[in-house]
Amino acid sequence: MSTRPHATQPKKSSAGGLLALFGFILVVQGFGSAITESGWNTSFGVSALLREANAPEWTDLLVGALGCVLLALAARRRFTRDAP
DSSP, rough: OOOOOOOOOOOOOOOOHHHHHHHHHHHHHHHHHHHHHHEEEOOOHHHHOOOOOOOOOOOOHHHHHHHHHHHHHHOOOOOOHHHO
């Protein structure tokens, strides 16, 4: 009989978790930048880079909407995987 502890296998990060993470980041970057742009006339993050590349103002909202889509996909994957 062995007294050494059982080796644990490393956990794999799920695709749903990564989708949720990227979705949350894009929601904050997109909608947050749109709010700061309208309130304080400044932008940050991905949206600031898009503004410097002469992208239209509505791209902030597009980035935020893309984040919402990624969050919805992550939620769908999670709930369909856990369904009986």
